[in-house]
Amino acid sequence: MQPNAASAVPVRVVGAVAIRDGRVLMARRPDGRHAGLWEFPGGKVEPGEDDATALQRELFEELAVRSVVGDLVATGSDDRVHLACYRVDLLADPVPLYHDRLAWVPIPDLGALPTPPADRAAVLALG
Numbered sequence: 001m002q003p004n005a006a007s008a009v010p011v012r013v014v015g016a017v018a019i020r021d022g023r024v025l026m027a028r029r030p031d032g033r034h035a036g037l038w039e040f041p042g043g044k045v046e047p048g049e050d051d052a053t054a055l056q057r058e059l060f061e062e063l064a065v066r067s068v069v070g071d072l073v074a075t076g077s078d079d080r081v082h083l084a085c086y087r088v089d090l091l092a093d094p095v096p097l098y099h100d101r102l103a104w105v106p107i108p109d110l111g112a113l114p115t116p117p118a119d120r121a122a123v124l125a126l127g
Helices: 051-063 108-110 115-126
Strands: 009-021 023-028 042-044 067-077 079-089 099-105
Touching: 009 051, 009 067, 009 115, 023 079, 023 108, 051 067, 051 079, 067 115, 079 115, 099 108, 108 115
Parallel strands: 009 079
Antiparallel strands: 009 023, 009 042, 023 099, 067 079
16 A cells, blocks of 8 residues: 555755845746746755755756855745755856756745745745
8 A cells, every 4th residue: 555645754855045136046947846836946855965965966966056055044845845945155157957947036026936835935034
């Protein structure tokens, strides 16, 4: 007997809150679950990784950029994931290797973007 999705343990994921000149880096998902929605870039924490290591790896894989991970901004969840968003300093300009679009969004405009449910907590924390 397989557990249903609602009873499964949420996957731990991390997201980057990169801010430059009052704007936050957001990435649009190209396909799969939440396609077309804007999210804080990042991804799954692999076994044996801490959040900072996972976030640095994911940002390099998805955006070809090295980063320095700072303080926790917010956590959010939905039926499948538990997301921890951290303040991040990017050490170069990001390049979208996975997402179909990147945008530096003014902080007051974040609430108008369509985002996955787990990302809402960080959007609210920044607003």
